[in-house]
Amino acid sequence: MIDLNRIRTDKQAVIDGLYKRGLGNAATLVEAIYKLDIEKRSTQSQLDNLAATLNKLNKEIGSALRIQGETALLEAKKNEINNLKEMVKQLTQKFKQYASSLSEQLYALPNLPHESVPIGSHADNNLIIYQTPSSPSSGQWAHWDLIKKYDLVDFELGNKITGAGFPVYKGKGAKLQRALINFFLDQASKAGYTEIQPPILVNEASAYATGQLPDKEGQMYQIPSEKLYLIPTAEVSITNIYRDAIIAEAALPIKHVGYTPCFRREAGSWGADVRGLNRLHQFDKVELVQICHPDHSYASLEGMLTYVQGLVEQLALPYRIVKLCGGDLGFCAAMTYDIEVHAIAQNKWLEVSSISNFETFQSNRLSLRYKDKHNKSCLLHTLNGSGLALPRILAALLELNQTPEGIQIPKVLQPYTGFHIIN
Template structure:
């Protein structure tokens, strides 16, 4: 959530940033918030003045009682007190309503892009900052045919049990899936992350705190007759550990990793772009979360990018790194790198990780702070990245490593699978 004091002090910069995000009505949105904030503060001033008057009047009533002045004087002052209390109550309700309206309007605003984010309005404007050479496998099969041939993943069975987008992993397919999870977790632990096993259900407050609500309400699964949502990523659960927290500056950065199943409703309709493992309603992911000092968060973003690149390189997958443009940034992100692996048989790039710096956007909602050297309380920066999302990694691995003899397992995974080929 954009900090209100920034709207008060530099409306133009906020409006310019929102224009970059594609909000053509940014001026109207920010002016409405600005005006509502002025009204809310005016009500607060009235409340403060009335409260002071009431306190003075209550002292006068106490003096009348102590001096035993005429009853008429006492009754008049009591009536004044009652009228003041009614007015204060009405103003307090108005103040609360203005606060709710102000928060609701702030919740609709996306984060402002960092100054280094490329200009652009859609994915075609993203900038490729690194790419390995493409590899060619002539006559290779797409992963949806490979998993059927070797009985690794059953989409029809998943459709029978639940519906489209909920595959069943079987035999060596299930073991390869588990191998990837354990490999990613072990690598993160070596890199200094602390493992968290969080809930996969969160309440509404948690979803608001990390920006899933109200922006992605249509993409989340809500459990009927409950206030709980299935998480779209472990970021939601892990980051909310620190809601309403003050972290010692000496404890920064906080680095967590967690594996969870993830659930997203927007998996899309059947077609070439969503076929097989390319896009699912339920999928497994290992997530990286960092909480950093504002002065060092962009250095931490680069550190996370380098780390995730290392994972892909250990799996020997061809890949590229994109720096997302203004118009393709996620709602909460100030800057994002996407890592895409090349699925050879499909001849397409598949996103397997988004690594983002949210700056103070989430921490403002979370009330996640630290105290600087002057003892002033300041907002921290939050970052997250996939390390990695499994379905597309699995799809690319299968397509890349297929041979007439079977599918070879990358050497780094063999200690986890216990086999070196799927045949």
Template sequence: MLQVTFIRDNFDLAVRGLRKRNLDDAETLLKQAIQLDDERKSIQLQRDQLQAESNSISKTIGELMKSGQKAEAEKVKSRTSEIKLQVKQLEVSYIEKETALNQLLYTLPNIPHESVPSGKSADDNETVFTHGILPNLGVDEKLAHWDLIKKYDIIDFELGVKISGAGFPVYKGKGARLQRALINFFLDEALQAGYTEIQPPVLVNEDSGYGTGQLPDKEGQMYFAPVDNLYLIPTAEVPITNIYRNEILQEEQLPIKNVGYTPCFRREAGSWGAHVRGLNRLHQFDKVEIVHICHPDKSYEALEEMSTYVQGLLQKLELPYRVLRLCGGDMGFTSALTYDMEVFSAAQERWLEVSSVSNFETFQANRLKLRFRDESKKTNLAHTLNGSALALPRIVAAILENNQHAEGIKMPEVLVPYLGFDWIR
């Protein structure tokens, strides 16, 4: 959530940033936020002045009673009753203004970093790095992963429909072992890189959803259990980052680097076409997530570190990939800067997103009230970052498609110790 003080001090920058996100009425909305804050502060001032007057009257009443001037004291008491009524009315007005301000701020996305390009869609994203040679399959008939999984009987979408519905595949045999191998590989790599493993709940409350910005922005994309008022997580970012909600850390604790594996649940699947076929988009999928809590001066250094780390995983899996800097129109609601990593799918002949690494600056921390105390004992908002390291479905799709041969599918060398086999046949 944006801070009103930031909007006041950086009004033109905020307007330009939100317009980069194609928010045409940015100036009007920001001015409205400032006006609501002004009105809220005015009410607060009136309330404080009345409270000060009430305290002064109470002191006067005490002095009058001590001197035996009871009649005079009773006259002064009548003003106290008037003040109480006025204060009560002002408190109602204050809550109304504060609620309206927060509701408006909740609808405003984060201000993009200055390096974020303008643009309206994924077509306007910038390619900042490409690695690897696009595979030449060398087979007469290259198969997409949805055909390969049937050929080798490793993932069953029809069985998933029977049990749950579309978008809930059943992994079996070597398909299940590949899932487990990737999860363990990603976790082991993260531990070696200095991350602390977290195993969080996969159901979160409303406060957690608001804390990291899934609510109210992505409410329609989340599965909801109304009886308990709990949401199934779309990513481990939500519960792991919320560990630090309403916390004041010490500066020497920073940076904090956590990693967690969870299943993830999203209702967004449902469009048609090859781009969402098979493993390309699911309602439930597995993902390993990395989360950083950083000092504001170090967060962009941390973002580059996270990007390099994720690229290292893709290199070890021998997958060709590219890194994109997302434009303002394609960036997530809470992000200030996002890098997407995409792997090349040889059979589909297109790039598949497998990771987003983002810096949210203070946007999440302001919602979370996540602060740190510096050497001067002053409290400051921390910066939060997170990234997929990695999401499994499209990684599996690329591994299957890129490594297919007439005699089977060759597994990446780095996974063989986890799998116990080197071919799917």
């Protein structure tokens, strides 16, 4: 959530930042919040003044009670107090309405982009900052044909059990999936991340705190009777460990990694973009989360990018790094790098990791702070990145490593799979 004080003190910069994200009505939205904040603070000032007046009148009544013959004065004071109490009641209700509306409008605003984020309205304006050599298919099979040939994943069975987008991994397909999870977790542990195994259901407060609500309500699976949501990423559960927390500065940065199944309703049902493992309703992902001092968060972002880049290189997959433009940023992000792997048979780039700095956007919602050297309470910065998302990694691995003898397993995974080829 954008800090309200930033709107109070630098309204135009907030408007310009939202325009950079592609919000054509940014000025209208920010002006409405600005005026509503003035009304709320004016109402609070009136309530404070009434409280002071009531306190004064109560003292005057106390004095009048000690003097005989002041009955008329007492009645007048009591009537005045009753009238003031009614005014307080009405103003309190008005204040609550202002506060609720202000909170609702602030929650609807996305984060402001970092100044270095490229200008642009859609993915075509993203900036490719690195790319390994890659070549298109020359007769290779697409992964959906390979998994059928080697009986690795069964989409029809998943559709029977649950519905489209819920695959069943089988045999060596399941073992390769588990090998990738364990490899990613072990690598993160070596890099100093503490492993967390979090819940995959979260409450409304958790979903609001990390920005899934109200932005992605339509994309999340819900349990309405209990107001719980299936997580779209482990980031939601792990980051909420620190909701309403004050972290000692000496404990920073905090680095966590967690594996969970993830659930997203937005998966489509048409075309090659969503065929096979390209886009699913349920998928496995290893997630990285960092909580950092504001002065160090962008160095941490670059460090996370380098780390995830190293994972893809160990798997020997062709890849590229993309810096997202303002119009393609996620709701909470101030800056995002995507890592995309090349699915050689499809001749398609598939995003396997988004690595983002949210600055104070989430921590403001989380009330996540640290005390500085002056003992002032300050908001921390939160970051997250996929390390990595499995379905598209698996798709790219299968397509790249197919041979006439079978699918070769990358050397770094063979200690985890217990086999070197799928045939």
